[in-house]
Amino acid sequence: MSVEPIRAPAAALLTHRHLRRLVGATLALAGIAIWAALPQVLSRGTVDLLVFTALYAIAGLGVAFLLGQCGIVSLAQSVFYGIGAYATAYCCTTWGWPWYAALVIGMVISGATALVIGWPVLRLSGYFLALATLALATIGHVLFLEWDWLTGGTLGVGGIPQISLFGLVLNTPQKFYYFIWPLAALIYWLLYNLLHSRSGYAMRAMRDAPAAALVLGIDVHKLKVRIFVLSALLGSLAGSLFANYVSFVSVDSFGVDRAVSFLLLAVVGGAQSVIGPLFGAAFVTLVPNLLSRVGDVHPLLFAGVLVVAVIFLPQGMGGLVTTLWRRLWPPAPPAPGSGT
Amino acid sequence: MTRADAPLTTTPSSALLEVRAVSKSFGGLHVLRAVDLTIARGSITGLIGPNGAGKSTLFNIVSGFLAPDRGDVIYHGRPIGRISVVDRSRAGLVRTFQTPQVFGHLTVRENLVAGCHKLGRSGMLADMLGLPLARRELAQMQRRAALTAARFSLEPVADVLAGKLPVGQQRLLELARAAIADPELLCLDEPSSGLNGDEVDQLARMLTQLNEEGMTVFLVSHDMELMGCAATVNVLCFGETIASGPFAAVKADPRVREAYLGA
Amino acid sequence: MTTTLFIQSLLAGLTNGFVYGLIGLGISVIFRGTRVVNAMQGDFALVAGIAACLALDWLGLPIAVGFLGGIIAGALVGWAVELLLIRPTQARGGSEDSLLLVTLGGAFAVSAAALLYFGRDSRSMPGFGGNRSLDVFDAAIRVHAVWLIAIAIVVVVALRLFYQRTPLGQSILAASIDPEGAATIGINVPRMRTLTFMLGGAVGGVAGVLVSPLITIHYEMGLLLTLKGFTAAIVGGLGNPFGAIMGGLLLGLVEAMAIVFVSSGYKDVIAMSLLILIMIAMPNGLLGRRGRVGG
Numbered sequence A: 001m002s003v004e005p006i007r008a009p010a011a012a013l014l015t016h017r018h019l020r021r022l023v024g025a026t027l028a029l030a031g032i033a034i035w036a037a038l039p040q041v042l043s044r045g046t047v048d049l050l051v052f053t054a055l056y057a058i059a060g061l062g063v064a065f066l067l068g069q070c071g072i073v074s075l076a077q078s079v080f081y082g083i084g085a086y087a088t089a090y091c092c093t094t095w096g097w098p099w100y101a102a103l104v105i106g107m108v109i110s111g112a113t114a115l116v117i118g119w120p121v122l123r124l125s126g127y128f129l130a131l132a133t134l135a136l137a138t139i140g141h142v143l144f145l146e147w148d149w150l151t152g153g154t155l156g157v158g159g160i161p162q163i164s165l166f167g168l169v170l171n172t173p174q175k176f177y178y179f180i181w182p183l184a185a186l187i188y189w190l191l192y193n194l195l196h197s198r199s200g201y202a203m204r205a206m207r208d209a210p211a212a213a214l215v216l217g218i219d220v221h222k223l224k225v226r227i228f229v230l231s232a233l234l235g236s237l238a239g240s241l242f243a244n245y246v247s248f249v250s251v252d253s254f255g256v257d258r259a260v261s262f263l264l265l266a267v268v269g270g271a272q273s274v275i276g277p278l279f280g281a282a283f284v285t286l287v288p289n290l291l292s293r294v295g296d297v298h299p300l301l302f303a304g305v306l307v308v309a310v311i312f313l314p315q316g317m318g319g320l321v322t323t324l325w326r327r328l329w330p331p332a333p334p335a336p337g338s339g340t
Numbered sequence B: 001m002t003r004a005d006a007p008l009t010t011t012p013s014s015a016l017l018e019v020r021a022v023s024k025s026f027g028g029l030h031v032l033r034a035v036d037l038t039i040a041r042g043s044i045t046g047l048i049g050p051n052g053a054g055k056s057t058l059f060n061i062v063s064g065f066l067a068p069d070r071g072d073v074i075y076h077g078r079p080i081g082r083i084s085v086v087d088r089s090r091a092g093l094v095r096t097f098q099t100p101q102v103f104g105h106l107t108v109r110e111n112l113v114a115g116c117h118k119l120g121r122s123g124m125l126a127d128m129l130g131l132p133l134a135r136r137e138l139a140q141m142q143r144r145a146a147l148t149a150a151r152f153s154l155e156p157v158a159d160v161l162a163g164k165l166p167v168g169q170q171r172l173l174e175l176a177r178a179a180i181a182d183p184e185l186l187c188l189d190e191p192s193s194g195l196n197g198d199e200v201d202q203l204a205r206m207l208t209q210l211n212e213e214g215m216t217v218f219l220v221s222h223d224m225e226l227m228g229c230a231a232t233v234n235v236l237c238f239g240e241t242i243a244s245g246p247f248a249a250v251k252a253d254p255r256v257r258e259a260y261l262g263a
Numbered sequence C: 001m002t003t004t005l006f007i008q009s010l011l012a013g014l015t016n017g018f019v020y021g022l023i024g025l026g027i028s029v030i031f032r033g034t035r036v037v038n039a040m041q042g043d044f045a046l047v048a049g050i051a052a053c054l055a056l057d058w059l060g061l062p063i064a065v066g067f068l069g070g071i072i073a074g075a076l077v078g079w080a081v082e083l084l085l086i087r088p089t090q091a092r093g094g095s096e097d098s099l100l101l102v103t104l105g106g107a108f109a110v111s112a113a114a115l116l117y118f119g120r121d122s123r124s125m126p127g128f129g130g131n132r133s134l135d136v137f138d139a140a141i142r143v144h145a146v147w148l149i150a151i152a153i154v155v156v157v158a159l160r161l162f163y164q165r166t167p168l169g170q171s172i173l174a175a176s177i178d179p180e181g182a183a184t185i186g187i188n189v190p191r192m193r194t195l196t197f198m199l200g201g202a203v204g205g206v207a208g209v210l211v212s213p214l215i216t217i218h219y220e221m222g223l224l225l226t227l228k229g230f231t232a233a234i235v236g237g238l239g240n241p242f243g244a245i246m247g248g249l250l251l252g253l254v255e256a257m258a259i260v261f262v263s264s265g266y267k268d269v270i271a272m273s274l275l276i277l278i279m280i281a282m283p284n285g286l287l288g289r290r291g292r293v294g295g
């Protein structure tokens, strides 16, 4: 349904482009209304899952950015998720620090770790880089287990205080929901901006043809390291908030399977679009719950979905939605005289 | 630092780039043997030679993708052997590739915007926050991209994914993208291969025009017609420069005829 | 530390080294034949171990026959992986990353299926020579471990002869080095790729049935085995299958020393760090060929 845009200035009130925007805005408003109403109608357990969806969406966005914009398969996100969580656990319980200070410390440590490790490791590419990150995830998991003075080993660390915001303690899933989702939205907005900026063009250029990107003055290696650090910061942020939310962390949460979930949500959601990981996060948090009565089936399902998505749906669910949206409302050709 | 009394280099002020006794071998294969070559500022300099002569290897050394085993590359009177590809590009030395390297998942317009990268300086944080500086820079880059697209007759395909273009247009796009940030020295590796006659003419016109605006062009090609626009032509054969001078003189050189033209 | 303890660790390192070497050998075989890095090599071993375990437990077959069943199971999984995962991915123009993701997905699937079936417990399995051990300078080595080493050596030699002496081996190499050229001289390239995966699966199966009696079968063992096998393959040069055994031995001994001098908890950390360091140290030498820029 390609409608010829009406060019006469008198009729320009409702061009195709306007209509498209109008529909977009209406959908967005409806979405926000539904979002705000959800905790009121859903059970506590379901709201809890939606909180996890947001946490995973934040950590997974980092992985998706690496995968979709830089072509880097990272299985190391569980390490940064863990660093964030343990930083919060340790600083809040041992030293009684406020949650935000612990969160910042976690992000500093994660960022520094990502920088120090990423600088040499990101010279690798393809298979080797992916396997190196898998090796990092393994190392991280063993260290979280072995350094029990810090992490409590298999016993974990309990009694992590909940987040208090201007005197309001976020001690129910409902309250946390209203805190975490705006934060996730803020992060998505930041990364959306990044993708549609000078740096975003540089990233996509680097992904498509690294040698040509170098020639245009794009420092490919530095850019990769920066995005790796950014991704680690997101993982650490999500990990810290996770620790505050559940108030108990143990090494089981930071194994290779966690890294796999993050990668899976990026692949299933679609790493090319910023919105994709959101769908992916909903998938990896909601599906195991739906299947919990059948036993440990979800790992098998996850693996199957990963394979099927890689082969048949390389753009992920986000790509599917974008395509559908474009088909329903194809972008009008740019009006004469107006720049894009 | 003393200056005038003892000039370290004998570079005539007109040389923008000099290749000095550059040698390179891969394993036992000597691809370049002490190659010398000078590119005068403001010139179009050609390089011809049979397949496997080492032309692309020389390009890789000049642009910084490979390090020479011996010898040096002098740019602006300074040796640049240890300088990275990126820094050379920032210093105005830009190249294209023998197999076109467009950003396949970006549109032609977006390819050109990416080509403007080094004209901006907004950091990742400014980009993320969408600060006015970042927006302004991007808008400038987009304007420039639109102008360049028009200039290189790429406007009709501006919103087509670059990977979907025919080879001829990919080459043109690569040239436009390399030229967009006003490089000082533009190195083109076989820019006319895969082009039809009309496209070669257009390419020759574009090169002459860019050159008249002050861009120095270093051109590798098999295409005799395109070589016509070069002031000086060097002939590389089995890793050695066997002739250099005006195209007509080089063509007449018996050694060149024997080695290259097969006569 | 006593000398006996030291020798004991060395022997353990040697045995593990041959296991890593066999996994690495499988990775090399597949890489050499298809240019795919197979992230589920360790899971071939897991499948073979489980199959052998079932054959011994349920059917009460003799050990050697059960082991053979495990190896055949490994080859069958290799065949299935090529047919169901690799081929469709390549047919749709999948990149190197897609191939890796697909085999990783396969690895997680095997591990998840094992979890579903076996649960989180480990299974032990009988080996050659029961639980008997031999004395070496007061240290003990299980008879089964001696068998493991001997069989690993036989497999390496057999593979070498296979590639060098048999027309089939040569065809596989030709199909991988120059697929188009091989096709024009009448080699069935897709079939060579399938055979390569079956061969890789069988080698993985050998590793699986041999290692299972020593370490017990556990649903998570595949991935770690893959990583260590990959380390072995990388150390030995990925395109060179016989280097993998050397790489495996080196890794096994390094781990043994780590256990003696550091602590057993850190042995995987040291192995994985070794993997990363080696890859960083030779980013261009990994594939035995240098990348070329823009022709």
Ligand SMILES: Nc1ncnc2c1ncn2[C@@H]1O[C@H](COP(=O)(O)OP(=O)(O)O)[C@@H](O)[C@H]1O
Binding pocket: B026, B029, B031, B049, B050, B051, B052, B053, B054, B055, B056, B057, B058, C290, C291, C292, C295
């Ligand atoms: N990275 C490399 N490794 C090994 N040999 C190479 C490499 N690059 C080029 N060669 C060899 O060097 C020779 C010259 O190649 P090249 O510079 O591409 O020639 P030209 O561009 O003049 O056709 C060829 O024989 C080619 O095979």
Ligand SMILES: [Mg+2]
Binding pocket: B055, B056, B057, B098, C295
């Ligand atoms: Mg060439």
